[in-house]
Amino acid sequence: MINLLKNHRSVRRYAAREIEKPLLNELLEAATRASTTGNMQLYSIVVTTDSEVKKQLAPCHFNQPSITQAPAVLTFCADFNRFEKWCELRQAVPAYNNFQSFFAAAIDALLAAQNFCIAAESKGLGICYFGTTTYLTQQIIDVLHLPKKVVPITTVTVGYPEGETPRADRLPLAAIIHENTYTDYSEKDINRLYAEKEALPENLRFVAENNKETLAQVFTDIRYNKENNERFSEMFLNAIKGQGF
Amino acid sequence: MINLLKNHRSVRRYAAREIEKPLLNELLEAATRASTTGNMQLYSIVVTTDSEVKKQLAPCHFNQPSITQAPAVLTFCADFNRFEKWCELRQAVPAYNNFQSFFAAAIDALLAAQNFCIAAESKGLGICYFGTTTYLTQQIIDVLHLPKKVVPITTVTVGYPEGETPRADRLPLAAIIHENTYTDYSEKDINRLYAEKEALPENLRFVAENNKETLAQVFTDIRYNKENNERFSEMFLNAIKGQGF
Numbered sequence: 001m002i003n004l005l006k007n008h009r010s011v012r013r014y015a016a017r018e019i020e021k022p023l024l025n026e027l028l029e030a031a032t033r034a035s036t037t038g039n040m041q042l043y044s045i046v047v048t049t050d051s052e053v054k055k056q057l058a059p060c061h062f063n064q065p066s067i068t069q070a071p072a073v074l075t076f077c078a079d080f081n082r083f084e085k086w087c088e089l090r091q092a093v094p095a096y097n098n099f100q101s102f103f104a105a106a107i108d109a110l111l112a113a114q115n116f117c118i119a120a121e122s123k124g125l126g127i128c129y130f131g132t133t134t135y136l137t138q139q140i141i142d143v144l145h146l147p148k149k150v151v152p153i154t155t156v157t158v159g160y161p162e163g164e165t166p167r168a169d170r171l172p173l174a175a176i177i178h179e180n181t182y183t184d185y186s187e188k189d190i191n192r193l194y195a196e197k198e199a200l201p202e203n204l205r206f207v208a209e210n211n212k213e214t215l216a217q218v219f220t221d222i223r224y225n226k227e228n229n230e231r232f233s234e235m236f237l238n239a240i241k242g243q244g245f
Numbered sequence: 246m247i248n249l250l251k252n253h254r255s256v257r258r259y260a261a262r263e264i265e266k267p268l269l270n271e272l273l274e275a276a277t278r279a280s281t282t283g284n285m286q287l288y289s290i291v292v293t294t295d296s297e298v299k300k301q302l303a304p305c306h307f308n309q310p311s312i313t314q315a316p317a318v319l320t321f322c323a324d325f326n327r328f329e330k331w332c333e334l335r336q337a338v339p340a341y342n343n344f345q346s347f348f349a350a351a352i353d354a355l356l357a358a359q360n361f362c363i364a365a366e367s368k369g370l371g372i373c374y375f376g377t378t379t380y381l382t383q384q385i386i387d388v389l390h391l392p393k394k395v396v397p398i399t400t401v402t403v404g405y406p407e408g409e410t411p412r413a414d415r416l417p418l419a420a421i422i423h424e425n426t427y428t429d430y431s432e433k434d435i436n437r438l439y440a441e442k443e444a445l446p447e448n449l450r451f452v453a454e455n456n457k458e459t460l461a462q463v464f465t466d467i468r469y470n471k472e473n474n475e476r477f478s479e480m481f482l483n484a485i486k487g488q489g490f
Contacts, residue, residue: 092462113356147427
Protein backbone atom coordinates (compact mmCIF):
# COMPACT_ATOMS: atom_id res chain seq x y z
CA MET A 1 0.00 0.00 0.00
CA ILE A 2 2.73 2.44 0.98
CA ASN A 3 4.75 1.07 -1.95
CA LEU A 4 1.85 1.94 -4.23
CA LEU A 5 1.95 5.56 -3.00
CA LYS A 6 5.72 5.67 -3.36
CA ASN A 7 5.55 4.38 -6.92
CA HIS A 8 3.30 7.14 -8.19
CA ARG A 9 4.24 8.71 -11.50
CA SER A 10 2.31 11.10 -13.74
CA VAL A 11 1.10 9.15 -16.77
CA ARG A 12 0.60 11.24 -19.92
CA ARG A 13 0.36 8.48 -22.57
CA TYR A 14 -2.54 6.05 -22.54
CA ALA A 15 -3.33 2.82 -24.36
CA ALA A 16 -6.39 2.86 -26.64
CA ARG A 17 -8.48 1.02 -24.09
CA GLU A 18 -11.66 2.14 -22.34
CA ILE A 19 -12.01 1.91 -18.56
CA GLU A 20 -14.69 -0.64 -17.76
CA LYS A 21 -17.78 1.11 -16.35
CA PRO A 22 -18.05 -1.02 -13.13
CA LEU A 23 -14.36 -0.35 -12.42
CA LEU A 24 -14.76 3.40 -12.97
CA ASN A 25 -17.74 3.41 -10.62
CA GLU A 26 -15.76 1.54 -7.98
CA LEU A 27 -13.00 4.17 -8.17
CA LEU A 28 -15.56 6.97 -7.90
CA GLU A 29 -17.14 5.27 -4.86
CA ALA A 30 -13.69 5.23 -3.24
CA ALA A 31 -13.32 8.93 -4.08
CA THR A 32 -16.53 9.80 -2.23
CA ARG A 33 -15.22 8.13 0.93
CA ALA A 34 -12.55 10.82 1.41
CA SER A 35 -12.93 13.17 4.37
CA THR A 36 -15.26 16.09 3.69
CA THR A 37 -16.06 19.31 5.55
CA GLY A 38 -18.89 18.60 8.04
CA ASN A 39 -19.88 15.66 5.81
CA MET A 40 -21.41 18.17 3.37
CA GLN A 41 -19.62 16.67 0.31
CA LEU A 42 -19.11 20.07 -1.27
CA TYR A 43 -17.87 18.84 -4.65
CA SER A 44 -18.93 17.29 -7.91
CA ILE A 45 -16.96 15.16 -10.35
CA VAL A 46 -17.60 15.68 -14.05
CA VAL A 47 -16.51 12.52 -15.86
CA THR A 48 -15.92 13.28 -19.52
CA THR A 49 -15.52 10.32 -21.88
CA ASP A 50 -17.27 11.74 -24.95
CA SER A 51 -14.64 12.61 -27.55
CA GLU A 52 -16.49 15.75 -28.69
CA VAL A 53 -16.50 17.22 -25.15
CA LYS A 54 -12.87 16.17 -24.63
CA LYS A 55 -12.01 18.09 -27.81
CA GLN A 56 -13.67 21.17 -26.34
CA LEU A 57 -11.77 20.73 -23.07
CA ALA A 58 -8.37 20.40 -24.79
CA PRO A 59 -7.80 24.15 -25.45
CA CYS A 60 -8.73 24.87 -21.80
CA HIS A 61 -5.58 22.88 -20.99
CA PHE A 62 -3.39 24.45 -23.72
CA ASN A 63 -4.02 21.47 -26.02
CA GLN A 64 -1.94 19.03 -24.02
CA PRO A 65 -2.51 15.85 -26.10
CA SER A 66 -3.43 13.56 -23.20
CA ILE A 67 -6.73 15.40 -22.65
CA THR A 68 -8.13 13.96 -25.88
CA GLN A 69 -6.05 10.77 -25.74
CA ALA A 70 -7.07 9.65 -22.24
CA PRO A 71 -10.25 7.54 -22.12
CA ALA A 72 -11.61 9.69 -19.26
CA VAL A 73 -11.04 13.26 -18.13
CA LEU A 74 -12.30 14.03 -14.61
CA THR A 75 -12.93 17.61 -13.56
CA PHE A 76 -13.15 17.90 -9.78
CA CYS A 77 -15.25 20.92 -8.84
CA ALA A 78 -15.94 22.82 -5.64
CA ASP A 79 -19.76 22.63 -5.54
CA PHE A 80 -22.11 24.54 -3.24
CA ASN A 81 -24.90 24.45 -5.84
CA ARG A 82 -26.28 21.06 -4.79
CA PHE A 83 -26.04 21.87 -1.08
CA GLU A 84 -27.74 25.26 -1.48
CA LYS A 85 -30.55 23.78 -3.57
CA TRP A 86 -31.10 21.26 -0.76
CA CYS A 87 -31.12 24.05 1.85
CA GLU A 88 -33.64 26.09 -0.11
CA LEU A 89 -35.98 23.10 -0.41
CA ARG A 90 -35.71 22.53 3.37
CA GLN A 91 -36.60 25.98 4.75
CA ALA A 92 -32.95 26.72 5.43
CA VAL A 93 -31.24 29.95 4.33
CA PRO A 94 -27.75 29.29 2.94
CA ALA A 95 -24.97 31.90 3.22
CA TYR A 96 -22.14 30.31 1.28
CA ASN A 97 -21.31 33.12 -1.15
CA ASN A 98 -17.96 33.76 0.52
CA PHE A 99 -14.29 32.79 0.32
CA GLN A 100 -14.30 30.50 3.36
CA SER A 101 -17.07 28.39 1.83
CA PHE A 102 -15.34 28.31 -1.55
CA PHE A 103 -12.13 27.15 0.08
CA ALA A 104 -13.82 24.42 2.14
CA ALA A 105 -15.41 23.12 -1.06
CA ALA A 106 -12.04 23.23 -2.84
CA ILE A 107 -10.50 21.14 -0.04
CA ASP A 108 -13.30 18.59 -0.39
CA ALA A 109 -12.75 18.37 -4.15
CA LEU A 110 -9.00 17.84 -3.77
CA LEU A 111 -9.20 15.12 -1.12
CA ALA A 112 -11.73 13.25 -3.28
CA ALA A 113 -9.43 13.68 -6.30
CA GLN A 114 -6.47 12.18 -4.50
CA ASN A 115 -8.56 9.24 -3.27
CA PHE A 116 -9.67 8.64 -6.85
CA CYS A 117 -6.08 8.71 -8.13
CA ILE A 118 -4.82 6.24 -5.54
CA ALA A 119 -7.77 3.90 -6.18
CA ALA A 120 -7.05 4.11 -9.93
CA GLU A 121 -3.34 3.37 -9.47
CA SER A 122 -4.16 0.40 -7.26
CA LYS A 123 -6.02 -1.08 -10.25
CA GLY A 124 -3.15 -0.60 -12.70
CA LEU A 125 -4.41 2.65 -14.20
CA GLY A 126 -2.28 5.76 -14.62
CA ILE A 127 -3.29 9.33 -13.78
CA CYS A 128 -2.09 12.86 -14.33
CA TYR A 129 -3.19 16.12 -12.66
CA PHE A 130 -3.64 19.32 -14.68
CA GLY A 131 -2.82 22.52 -12.80
CA THR A 132 -4.14 24.39 -15.84
CA THR A 133 -7.63 24.03 -14.33
CA THR A 134 -7.09 27.24 -12.35
CA TYR A 135 -5.79 29.13 -15.44
CA LEU A 136 -8.51 29.11 -18.11
CA THR A 137 -11.18 28.39 -15.50
CA GLN A 138 -13.97 30.34 -17.17
CA GLN A 139 -13.49 28.37 -20.39
CA ILE A 140 -13.89 25.10 -18.47
CA ILE A 141 -16.99 26.47 -16.75
CA ASP A 142 -18.47 27.21 -20.17
CA VAL A 143 -17.58 23.87 -21.77
CA LEU A 144 -18.90 21.81 -18.83
CA HIS A 145 -21.97 24.06 -18.28
CA LEU A 146 -21.12 24.58 -14.63
CA PRO A 147 -23.85 26.58 -12.86
CA LYS A 148 -23.27 29.29 -10.23
CA LYS A 149 -21.53 28.03 -7.05
CA VAL A 150 -19.56 25.43 -9.00
CA VAL A 151 -15.85 26.08 -9.71
CA PRO A 152 -13.42 23.59 -11.31
CA ILE A 153 -10.42 23.03 -9.03
CA THR A 154 -8.37 20.30 -10.65
CA THR A 155 -8.50 17.95 -13.61
CA VAL A 156 -7.29 14.36 -13.73
CA THR A 157 -6.78 12.24 -16.84
CA VAL A 158 -6.99 8.49 -16.29
CA GLY A 159 -6.44 5.39 -18.40
CA TYR A 160 -4.27 2.33 -18.93
CA PRO A 161 -0.66 3.48 -19.28
CA GLU A 162 1.19 3.19 -22.59
CA GLY A 163 4.91 2.54 -22.12
CA GLU A 164 6.98 3.26 -19.05
CA THR A 165 7.15 6.57 -17.20
CA PRO A 166 10.11 7.35 -14.96
CA ARG A 167 9.37 8.37 -11.37
CA ALA A 168 9.98 12.09 -10.76
CA ASP A 169 12.62 13.22 -8.28
CA ARG A 170 11.70 14.60 -4.86
CA LEU A 171 13.53 16.72 -2.31
CA PRO A 172 14.81 14.81 0.74
CA LEU A 173 12.26 14.47 3.53
CA ALA A 174 14.25 16.94 5.65
CA ALA A 175 13.31 19.69 3.17
CA ILE A 176 9.59 19.25 3.84
CA ILE A 177 9.28 18.31 7.51
CA HIS A 178 9.52 20.65 10.50
CA GLU A 179 9.58 19.30 14.04
CA ASN A 180 7.04 20.85 16.42
CA THR A 181 7.33 24.34 14.91
CA TYR A 182 8.75 25.78 11.66
CA THR A 183 12.52 26.13 11.38
CA ASP A 184 13.46 28.54 8.62
CA TYR A 185 16.07 27.58 6.01
CA SER A 186 19.60 28.96 6.02
CA GLU A 187 21.58 29.36 2.81
CA LYS A 188 23.50 26.23 3.78
CA ASP A 189 20.24 24.30 4.24
CA ILE A 190 18.98 25.30 0.80
CA ASN A 191 22.25 24.33 -0.87
CA ARG A 192 22.24 20.95 0.83
CA LEU A 193 18.53 20.19 0.26
CA TYR A 194 18.53 21.12 -3.45
CA ALA A 195 21.96 19.66 -4.33
CA GLU A 196 20.74 16.26 -5.49
CA LYS A 197 17.88 17.74 -7.54
CA GLU A 198 20.17 20.22 -9.27
CA ALA A 199 22.73 17.53 -10.14
CA LEU A 200 20.25 15.19 -11.89
CA PRO A 201 21.12 14.73 -15.60
CA GLU A 202 17.51 15.46 -16.69
CA ASN A 203 17.52 18.72 -14.74
CA LEU A 204 20.92 19.77 -16.10
CA ARG A 205 19.58 19.05 -19.60
CA PHE A 206 16.44 21.04 -18.81
CA VAL A 207 18.55 24.08 -17.87
CA ALA A 208 20.66 23.79 -21.03
CA GLU A 209 17.68 23.31 -23.37
CA ASN A 210 16.10 26.46 -21.96
CA ASN A 211 19.31 28.48 -22.25
CA LYS A 212 19.29 29.32 -18.55
CA GLU A 213 22.05 29.43 -15.96
CA THR A 214 20.18 27.71 -13.12
CA LEU A 215 17.24 25.35 -12.70
CA ALA A 216 15.44 27.98 -10.61
CA GLN A 217 15.54 30.38 -13.58
CA VAL A 218 13.65 27.85 -15.71
CA PHE A 219 10.82 28.18 -13.20
CA THR A 220 10.87 31.94 -12.61
CA ASP A 221 11.54 32.99 -16.22
CA ILE A 222 9.66 30.37 -18.22
CA ARG A 223 7.41 27.80 -16.53
CA TYR A 224 5.86 29.92 -13.74
CA ASN A 225 6.75 33.47 -14.65
CA LYS A 226 5.49 36.74 -13.21
CA GLU A 227 3.33 37.71 -16.17
CA ASN A 228 1.42 34.41 -16.25
CA ASN A 229 1.12 34.18 -12.46
CA GLU A 230 -0.47 37.62 -12.34
CA ARG A 231 -2.69 37.15 -15.37
CA PHE A 232 -3.95 33.76 -14.21
CA SER A 233 -4.48 35.06 -10.66
CA GLU A 234 -6.82 37.72 -11.96
CA MET A 235 -8.63 35.31 -14.27
CA PHE A 236 -9.08 32.69 -11.56
CA LEU A 237 -10.32 35.23 -8.98
CA ASN A 238 -12.76 36.62 -11.54
CA ALA A 239 -14.07 33.14 -12.27
CA ILE A 240 -14.52 32.37 -8.54
CA LYS A 241 -16.42 35.64 -8.03
CA GLY A 242 -18.37 35.15 -11.24
CA GLN A 243 -19.58 31.80 -9.92
CA GLY A 244 -21.04 33.52 -6.87
CA PHE A 245 -18.39 33.22 -4.16
CA MET B 246 -6.65 -1.14 -1.26
CA ILE B 247 -9.99 0.21 -2.46
CA ASN B 248 -11.53 -1.40 0.65
CA LEU B 249 -9.10 0.59 2.77
CA LEU B 250 -10.31 3.82 1.14
CA LYS B 251 -13.93 2.78 1.55
CA ASN B 252 -13.41 2.00 5.24
CA HIS B 253 -12.17 5.47 6.14
CA ARG B 254 -13.62 7.02 9.28
CA SER B 255 -12.59 10.14 11.20
CA VAL B 256 -10.88 9.02 14.40
CA ARG B 257 -11.12 11.51 17.27
CA ARG B 258 -10.08 9.27 20.21
CA TYR B 259 -6.55 7.89 20.41
CA ALA B 260 -4.82 5.28 22.56
CA ALA B 261 -1.97 6.53 24.78
CA ARG B 262 0.65 5.17 22.43
CA GLU B 263 3.34 7.02 20.49
CA ILE B 264 3.81 6.49 16.76
CA GLU B 265 7.17 4.84 16.19
CA LYS B 266 9.58 7.29 14.55
CA PRO B 267 10.56 5.01 11.59
CA LEU B 268 6.85 4.40 10.88
CA LEU B 269 6.05 8.12 10.99
CA ASN B 270 8.94 8.80 8.59
CA GLU B 271 7.68 6.13 6.21
CA LEU B 272 4.23 7.77 6.17
CA LEU B 273 5.79 11.17 5.54
CA GLU B 274 7.88 9.73 2.67
CA ALA B 275 4.65 8.43 1.13
CA ALA B 276 3.12 11.90 1.56
CA THR B 277 5.93 13.53 -0.43
CA ARG B 278 5.26 11.18 -3.36
CA ALA B 279 1.90 12.83 -4.09
CA SER B 280 1.57 14.83 -7.31
CA THR B 281 2.85 18.39 -7.01
CA THR B 282 2.64 21.48 -9.23
CA GLY B 283 5.58 21.42 -11.68
CA ASN B 284 7.41 19.21 -9.15
CA MET B 285 8.03 22.32 -7.04
CA GLN B 286 6.75 20.69 -3.80
CA LEU B 287 5.17 23.92 -2.59
CA TYR B 288 4.32 22.74 0.92
CA SER B 289 5.74 21.97 4.33
CA ILE B 290 4.50 19.63 7.02
CA VAL B 291 4.89 20.73 10.63
CA VAL B 292 4.80 17.60 12.80
CA THR B 293 3.94 18.55 16.37
CA THR B 294 4.44 15.89 19.05
CA ASP B 295 5.61 18.12 21.92
CA SER B 296 2.79 18.42 24.44
CA GLU B 297 3.54 22.07 25.16
CA VAL B 298 3.16 23.07 21.51
CA LYS B 299 0.04 20.88 21.17
CA LYS B 300 -1.44 22.79 24.12
CA GLN B 301 -0.79 26.04 22.29
CA LEU B 302 -2.40 24.66 19.13
CA ALA B 303 -5.56 23.48 20.93
CA PRO B 304 -7.28 26.90 21.18
CA CYS B 305 -6.55 27.46 17.46
CA HIS B 306 -8.91 24.52 16.93
CA PHE B 307 -11.53 25.62 19.50
CA ASN B 308 -10.05 23.26 22.10
CA GLN B 309 -11.22 20.09 20.45
CA PRO B 310 -9.73 17.51 22.85
CA SER B 311 -8.09 15.31 20.21
CA ILE B 312 -5.52 18.03 19.41
CA THR B 313 -3.81 17.45 22.74
CA GLN B 314 -4.76 13.79 23.01
CA ALA B 315 -3.38 12.66 19.63
CA PRO B 316 0.31 11.65 19.70
CA ALA B 317 0.97 13.78 16.60
CA VAL B 318 -0.67 16.85 15.06
CA LEU B 319 0.34 17.57 11.47
CA THR B 320 -0.15 21.03 10.00
CA PHE B 321 0.04 20.96 6.20
CA CYS B 322 1.10 24.36 4.90
CA ALA B 323 1.22 26.01 1.50
CA ASP B 324 4.90 27.00 1.35
CA PHE B 325 6.59 29.29 -1.19
CA ASN B 326 9.21 30.35 1.35
CA ARG B 327 11.60 27.48 0.67
CA PHE B 328 11.19 27.75 -3.11
CA GLU B 329 11.73 31.54 -3.14
CA LYS B 330 14.81 31.24 -0.94
CA TRP B 331 16.19 28.73 -3.45
CA CYS B 332 15.38 31.07 -6.37
CA GLU B 333 17.10 34.00 -4.70
CA LEU B 334 20.25 31.95 -4.11
CA ARG B 335 20.25 30.90 -7.79
CA GLN B 336 20.04 34.29 -9.55
CA ALA B 337 16.34 33.76 -10.25
CA VAL B 338 13.69 36.41 -9.49
CA PRO B 339 10.57 34.82 -7.97
CA ALA B 340 7.12 36.39 -8.48
CA TYR B 341 4.90 34.23 -6.33
CA ASN B 342 3.18 36.89 -4.23
CA ASN B 343 -0.19 36.25 -5.89
CA PHE B 344 -3.36 34.22 -5.51
CA GLN B 345 -2.59 31.71 -8.27
CA SER B 346 0.68 30.77 -6.58
CA PHE B 347 -0.99 30.53 -3.17
CA PHE B 348 -3.65 28.24 -4.59
CA ALA B 349 -1.14 25.97 -6.38
CA ALA B 350 0.71 25.59 -3.08
CA ALA B 351 -2.56 24.84 -1.26
CA ILE B 352 -3.33 22.08 -3.78
CA ASP B 353 0.13 20.59 -3.20
CA ALA B 354 -0.39 20.64 0.58
CA LEU B 355 -3.77 18.92 0.32
CA LEU B 356 -2.67 16.11 -2.01
CA ALA B 357 0.26 15.40 0.30
CA ALA B 358 -2.11 15.41 3.30
CA GLN B 359 -4.42 12.86 1.73
CA ASN B 360 -1.49 10.61 0.81
CA PHE B 361 -0.32 10.80 4.41
CA CYS B 362 -3.76 9.89 5.73
CA ILE B 363 -4.14 6.87 3.47
CA ALA B 364 -0.64 5.66 4.31
CA ALA B 365 -1.44 6.04 8.03
CA GLU B 366 -4.72 4.14 7.73
CA SER B 367 -2.97 1.34 5.85
CA LYS B 368 -0.80 0.86 8.95
CA GLY B 369 -3.73 0.69 11.38
CA LEU B 370 -3.56 4.31 12.49
CA GLY B 371 -6.57 6.63 12.59
CA ILE B 372 -6.70 10.21 11.33
CA CYS B 373 -8.97 13.24 11.50
CA TYR B 374 -8.91 16.46 9.45
CA PHE B 375 -9.52 19.86 11.10
CA GLY B 376 -11.25 22.41 8.87
CA THR B 377 -10.67 24.92 11.67
CA THR B 378 -7.20 25.50 10.15
CA THR B 379 -8.70 28.15 7.84
CA TYR B 380 -10.56 29.88 10.71
CA LEU B 381 -8.03 31.01 13.31
CA THR B 382 -5.23 30.87 10.75
CA GLN B 383 -3.22 33.78 12.15
CA GLN B 384 -3.12 32.12 15.57
CA ILE B 385 -1.68 28.95 14.02
CA ILE B 386 0.88 31.02 12.10
CA ASP B 387 1.98 32.56 15.40
CA VAL B 388 2.15 29.30 17.37
CA LEU B 389 4.10 27.45 14.67
CA HIS B 390 6.33 30.47 13.81
CA LEU B 391 5.42 30.29 10.14
CA PRO B 392 7.43 32.83 8.11
CA LYS B 393 6.07 34.90 5.19
CA LYS B 394 4.88 32.83 2.23
CA VAL B 395 3.78 29.96 4.48
CA VAL B 396 0.04 29.49 5.18
CA PRO B 397 -1.51 26.57 7.10
CA ILE B 398 -4.14 24.84 4.93
CA THR B 399 -5.27 21.81 6.89
CA THR B 400 -4.46 19.96 10.09
CA VAL B 401 -4.49 16.21 10.65
CA THR B 402 -4.36 14.40 13.97
CA VAL B 403 -2.99 10.87 13.86
CA GLY B 404 -2.58 8.01 16.32
CA TYR B 405 -3.68 4.51 17.22
CA PRO B 406 -7.48 4.50 17.50
CA GLU B 407 -9.20 4.01 20.86
CA GLY B 408 -12.53 2.19 20.54
CA GLU B 409 -14.66 1.88 17.43
CA THR B 410 -15.83 4.73 15.23
CA PRO B 411 -18.84 4.29 12.95
CA ARG B 412 -18.39 5.07 9.27
CA ALA B 413 -20.12 8.32 8.25
CA ASP B 414 -22.95 8.29 5.71
CA ARG B 415 -22.41 9.50 2.13
CA LEU B 416 -24.79 10.64 -0.59
CA PRO B 417 -25.36 8.10 -3.39
CA LEU B 418 -22.77 8.26 -6.17
CA ALA B 419 -25.40 9.74 -8.52
CA ALA B 420 -25.42 12.90 -6.38
CA ILE B 421 -21.73 13.58 -7.04
CA ILE B 422 -21.07 12.38 -10.61
CA HIS B 423 -21.99 14.17 -13.83
CA GLU B 424 -21.55 12.47 -17.20
CA ASN B 425 -19.58 14.47 -19.77
CA THR B 426 -20.97 17.85 -18.66
CA TYR B 427 -22.83 19.11 -15.57
CA THR B 428 -26.53 18.31 -15.27
CA ASP B 429 -28.23 20.60 -12.79
CA TYR B 430 -30.45 19.15 -10.04
CA SER B 431 -34.24 19.34 -10.15
CA GLU B 432 -36.32 19.47 -6.96
CA LYS B 433 -37.14 15.80 -7.53
CA ASP B 434 -33.42 14.95 -7.83
CA ILE B 435 -32.60 16.68 -4.56
CA ASN B 436 -35.43 14.94 -2.73
CA ARG B 437 -34.33 11.55 -4.04
CA LEU B 438 -30.59 12.07 -3.45
CA TYR B 439 -30.93 13.36 0.13
CA ALA B 440 -33.76 11.00 1.24
CA GLU B 441 -31.54 8.29 2.74
CA LYS B 442 -29.33 10.81 4.55
CA GLU B 443 -32.32 12.63 6.05
CA ALA B 444 -33.91 9.40 7.27
CA LEU B 445 -30.86 8.16 9.21
CA PRO B 446 -31.60 7.87 12.96
CA GLU B 447 -28.44 9.80 13.90
CA ASN B 448 -29.42 12.65 11.59
CA LEU B 449 -32.99 12.74 12.89
CA ARG B 450 -31.57 12.87 16.43
CA PHE B 451 -29.19 15.64 15.36
CA VAL B 452 -32.13 17.74 14.13
CA ALA B 453 -34.10 17.15 17.34
CA GLU B 454 -31.15 17.92 19.64
CA ASN B 455 -30.61 21.21 17.87
CA ASN B 456 -34.31 22.14 18.00
CA LYS B 457 -34.51 22.52 14.23
CA GLU B 458 -37.10 21.48 11.67
CA THR B 459 -34.74 20.14 9.04
CA LEU B 460 -31.20 18.79 8.82
CA ALA B 461 -30.28 21.59 6.42
CA GLN B 462 -31.19 24.15 9.09
CA VAL B 463 -28.64 22.60 11.47
CA PHE B 464 -26.00 23.51 8.89
CA THR B 465 -27.22 26.97 7.87
CA ASP B 466 -28.25 28.18 11.36
CA ILE B 467 -25.68 26.49 13.61
CA ARG B 468 -22.72 24.61 12.18
CA TYR B 469 -21.86 26.76 9.16
CA ASN B 470 -23.81 29.95 9.67
CA LYS B 471 -23.63 33.27 7.84
CA GLU B 472 -21.93 35.19 10.63
CA ASN B 473 -19.09 32.67 11.05
CA ASN B 474 -18.66 32.14 7.31
CA GLU B 475 -18.22 35.87 6.77
CA ARG B 476 -16.04 36.46 9.80
CA PHE B 477 -13.74 33.52 9.01
CA SER B 478 -13.59 34.51 5.32
CA GLU B 479 -12.22 37.90 6.26
CA MET B 480 -9.80 36.45 8.81
CA PHE B 481 -8.50 33.82 6.39
CA LEU B 482 -8.07 36.30 3.53
CA ASN B 483 -6.24 38.68 5.88
CA ALA B 484 -3.91 35.88 6.97
CA ILE B 485 -3.17 34.90 3.34
CA LYS B 486 -2.40 38.51 2.43
CA GLY B 487 -0.45 39.02 5.65
CA GLN B 488 1.79 36.10 4.69
CA GLY B 489 2.68 37.84 1.45
CA PHE B 490 0.34 36.41 -1.19
